[in-house]
Amino acid sequence: MKVPLLDLRAQYAVIKQEVKQAVEEVLEEQQFILGEKVAEFEGRMAEYVGTSYGVGVASCTDGLLLSLMVLGINQDDEIITTPFSFFSTAGIIARLKAKPVFVDIDPGSFNVAPDLVEEKITPRTRAIIPVHLFGQCAPMDEITQIAERHHLRVVEDAAQAIGASYKGRKAGSMGMVGCFSFYPSKNLGGAGDGGVVLTNNPELAESIRLLRNHGAEPKYIYSIIGINSRLDALQAAILTVKLKYVDQWNSARRQNAENYHRLFRQAGLAAEEQGKEGSDPSLYRPVITPAVLPECHHVFHQYTIRVRDRDSLKDYLAREGVGTAIYYPIPLHLQKCFSYLGYKQGELKNAERCAAECLSLPVYPELTPTQQEYVVEKIATFFRKG
Numbered sequence: 001m002k003v004p005l006l007d008l009r010a011q012y013a014v015i016k017q018e019v020k021q022a023v024e025e026v027l028e029e030q031q032f033i034l035g036e037k038v039a040e041f042e043g044r045m046a047e048y049v050g051t052s053y054g055v056g057v058a059s060c061t062d063g064l065l066l067s068l069m070v071l072g073i074n075q076d077d078e079i080i081t082t083p084f085s086f087f088s089t090a091g092i093i094a095r096l097k098a099k100p101v102f103v104d105i106d107p108g109s110f111n112v113a114p115d116l117v118e119e120k121i122t123p124r125t126r127a128i129i130p131v132h133l134f135g136q137c138a139p140m141d142e143i144t145q146i147a148e149r150h151h152l153r154v155v156e157d158a159a160q161a162i163g164a165s166y167k168g169r170k171a172g173s174m175g176m177v178g179c180f181s182f183y184p185s186k187n188l189g190g191a192g193d194g195g196v197v198l199t200n201n202p203e204l205a206e207s208i209r210l211l212r213n214h215g216a217e218p219k220y221i222y223s224i225i226g227i228n229s230r231l232d233a234l235q236a237a238i239l240t241v242k243l244k245y246v247d248q249w250n251s252a253r254r255q256n257a258e259n260y261h262r263l264f265r266q267a268g269l270a271a272e273e274q275g276k277e278g279s280d281p282s283l284y285r286p287v288i289t290p291a292v293l294p295e296c297h298h299v300f301h302q303y304t305i306r307v308r309d310r311d312s313l314k315d316y317l318a319r320e321g322v323g324t325a326i327y328y329p330i331p332l333h334l335q336k337c338f339s340y341l342g343y344k345q346g347e348l349k350n351a352e353r354c355a356a357e358c359l360s361l362p363v364y365p366e367l368t369p370t371q372q373e374y375v376v377e378k379i380a381t382f383f384r385k386g
């Protein structure tokens with residue numbers, strides 16, 4: 001049996017006619033950059049997440065970068081974030097010559113551990129970038145309280161978390177700004193790169209709008225230096241169609257996650273109860289399933305387990321036709337490009353441990369129960385042999 005990590009063709013098959021029509025309209029109009037379609041999508045995204053303003057940008061990376069640019073972040077500044085994320089969360093900090101300050105994570109949820117944040121704050125700290133990793137919100141109450149106490153800004157990296165919520169508030173609506181990615185594999189994916197920045201602050205929205213278009217206002221007149229980071233009308237038109245389905249797709253992902261949870265327990269691979277911190281897989285059962293925190297509505301952008309012998313399991317599953325991925329094999333503080341920051345191996349232990357043990361399994365909406373049973377059966381066979 002073949003079980004790919006993601007099957008975007010299965011999704012496209014259902015929405016093909018609507019998407020084609022939306023694309024056709026843009027082609028007929030020949031208005032490709034910004035314009036009405038982008039404005040409409042910006043409004044719909046803001047409405048969906050529950051913010052007042054949306055600004056379409058070329059990617060989430062740019063959205064995060066523009067958010068820090070608006071804050072005037074520069075080389076004297078420090079930004080606190082997680083070492084267990086996609087590169088751009090930290091890359092954009094370094095790009096502005098500011099200093100990424102990494103705080104270790106909770107290995108159960110994979111998100112930043114809030115009790116470790118405050119000790120990293122210095123007079124130079126300007127902002128915190130929490131990442132809602134794999135579709136589950138970071139502990140936003142603690143983070144926003146710390147930010148308020150120390151007068152810091154919160155820039156949410158909600159790239160993986162469209163539709164997720166924390167105590168009833170949607171990801172991307174809790175910080176100063178929320179940044180989303182429409183990279184094709186995301187829960188809401190375009191037909192190329194794309195992103196949006198959401199906020200309730202009209203001045204911020206206006207500044208980001210200006211900066212995404214070189215800083216030009218009016219055309220060819222520049223009082224500030226921006227970048228070219230605009231959302232295409234084609235992307236906006238496709239995303240507007242797909243946004244209608246995102247809740248349905250997220251529910252299917254959640255259902256698939258529940259199935260895995262049950263199947264792993266039925267197979268005796270995961271312990272019935274796992275503490276918030278997770279347990280050492282070598283001491284207990286071979287699989288640690290992802291912790292879903294009660295205050296969070298998880299949308300399972302990824303279903304990530306922790307296992308011993310991760311690399312051998314991954315190879316074995318590949319031979320058996322099951323696609324998996326490692327998000328992320330090397331935590332950010334140990335990446336070569338950040339060696340100048342001086343972090344040492346062993347310094348952020350939980351992130352390092354998760355990097356060594358994590359394995360993301362197929363969880364896309366169209367995955368069938370039979371495919372899931374096959375995945376779990378193969379994992380069981382692997383550990384029986386081992």
Ligand SMILES: Cc1ncc(COP(=O)(O)O)c(C=O)c1O
Pocket residue numbers: 058059060061062085086088089131157159160180181182183193194195
């Ligand atoms: C957590 C996180 N942040 C930022 C990004 C960057 O998004 P984009 O590819 O749209 O620039 C991604 C995308 O992979 C991500 O997963």
